Amino acid sequence: MSKAIRIFDNGGPEVMQFVDVDVPAPAAGEITLRHESIGLNFIDVYYRTGLYKQSLPAGLGMEAAGVVQAVGEGVTHVAVGDRVAYACLPPGAYAERRTMPAEQVLKLPASIEFDTAAAMMLQGLTVQYLFRQTFVLQGGETILFHAAAGGVGLIACQWARALGVTMIGTVGSDEKAELARMHGCTHTINYKTENIVERVKEITDGKGVPVVYDSVGTDTFYDSLNCLAPLGMMVSFGNASGPVPPFSLSELASRGSLFVTRPTLFSYARTRERLEHMAADLFDVLESGKVAPMISARYALSDVASAHADLESRATTGSILLKP
Numbered sequence: 083m084s085k086a087i088r089i090f091d092n093g094g095p096e097v098m099q100f101v102d103v104d105v106p107a108p109a110a111g112e113i114t115l116r117h118e119s120i121g122l123n124f125i126d127v128y129y130r131t132g133l134y135k136q137s138l139p140a141g142l143g144m145e146a147a148g149v150v151q152a153v154g155e156g157v158t159h160v161a162v163g164d165r166v167a168y169a170c171l172p173p174g175a176y177a178e179r180r181t182m183p184a185e186q187v188l189k190l191p192a193s194i195e196f197d198t199a200a201a202m203m204l205q206g207l208t209v210q211y212l213f214r215q216t217f218v219l220q221g222g223e224t225i226l227f228h229a230a231a232g233g234v235g236l237i238a239c240q241w242a243r244a245l246g247v248t249m250i251g252t253v254g255s256d257e258k259a260e261l262a263r264m265h266g267c268t269h270t271i272n273y274k275t276e277n278i279v280e281r282v283k284e285i286t287d288g289k290g291v292p293v294v295y296d297s298v299g300t301d302t303f304y305d306s307l308n309c310l311a312p313l314g315m316m317v318s319f320g321n322a323s324g325p326v327p328p329f330s331l332s333e334l335a336s337r338g339s340l341f342v343t344r345p346t347l348f349s350y351a352r353t354r355e356r357l358e359h360m361a362a363d364l365f366d367v368l369e370s371g372k373v374a375p376m377i378s379a380r381y382a383l384s385d386v387a388s389a390h391a392d393l394e395s396r397a398t399t400g401s402i403l404l405k406p
């Protein structure tokens with residue numbers, strides 16, 4: 083048995099129930115893990131509310147770090163006692179213990195702590211594919227990145243600085259602006275008090291940016307398009323303010339042959355080979371000291387409702403952990 087969060091309905095934070103669940107012995111290809119630290123992500127909110135669908139009842143949570151307690155037949159790349167971490171679907175990481183496919187976990191280098199891994203697997207792998215695969219940053223570019231003081235955002239600030247990229251980050255308060263700048267963001271725009279498009283044009287001498295990374299969604303979509311230089315790429319990777327409604331392709335033509343992509347981590351990390359390559363890049367940048375998670379809060383797993391309420395109300399910055 084294990085304590086775990088289950089939802090029986092979609093809705094507000096109150097639908098998350100702290101219950102006892104069975105943890106089956108691992109079948110062939112599976113392992114059982116004891117979680118030491120669990121990462122909280124905005125995507126967990128989408129699964130809780132039902133914006134992202136799954137059949138109910140269901141677990142929540144997509145990343146954690148812990149110790150292997152048992153291995154099923156045929157598992158060779160990890161053994162009992164190994165320190166591992168993962169970011170995966172289907173949700174179910176909000177638990178003290180979990181049985182899951184072994185191929186989804188990665189062995190942790192000794193230098194990477196459980197909390198760092200739980201804060202970085204999903205958010206760090208996301209920045210890896212955004213910066214190193216979706217629009218490959220070479221250094222020297224000026225980019226626009228929304229929600230720069232959030233979990234993904236503060237990792238992006240540091241990774242951009244490490245790559246020699248000038249990042250313009252949007253944020254919802256002056257305190258968040260300062261935090262983003264401390265983490266390597268060159269210019270900040272408080273989108274509650276400043277006009278995003280005017281400021282971006284000012285910073286780029288009217289040229290616009292070659293890429294916008296937009297996880298805010300509906301509230302920022304057209305501002306993002308209006309900040310792009312001709313042939314620029316709009317990377318729409320999240321919906322914190324709601325999903326982007328359908329739009330006409332002529333919006334891309336009239337702004338200069340723009341590109342739009344709507345990527346997901348799990349299509350980039352869809353094979354073991356791809357996952358290992360992305361994780362190696364992430365572990366390298368972590369071990370170099372150029373990128374480190376900013377863990378702003380830790381909540382008991384049983385208090386996950388408070389953590390969700392704080393994340394949704396935009397009260398949080400950086401990465402947030404749940405402690406089993």
Ligand code: NDP
Binds near residue numbers: 301320393400
């Ligand atoms: P964050 O810590 O960044 O929290 C979300 C932030 O979005 C808030 O802090 C807030 O910052 C901003 N925001 C803007 N409008 C709203 C709104 N109406 N309601 C709530 N927040 C709002 O979360 P994560 O780091 O976990 O994730 C960031 C984004 O990246 C999410 O949209 C997530 O879905 C997406 N994502 C996508 C992935 C993919 O592969 N496609 C993978 C991982 C994450 P502020 O107050 O400064 O505006």
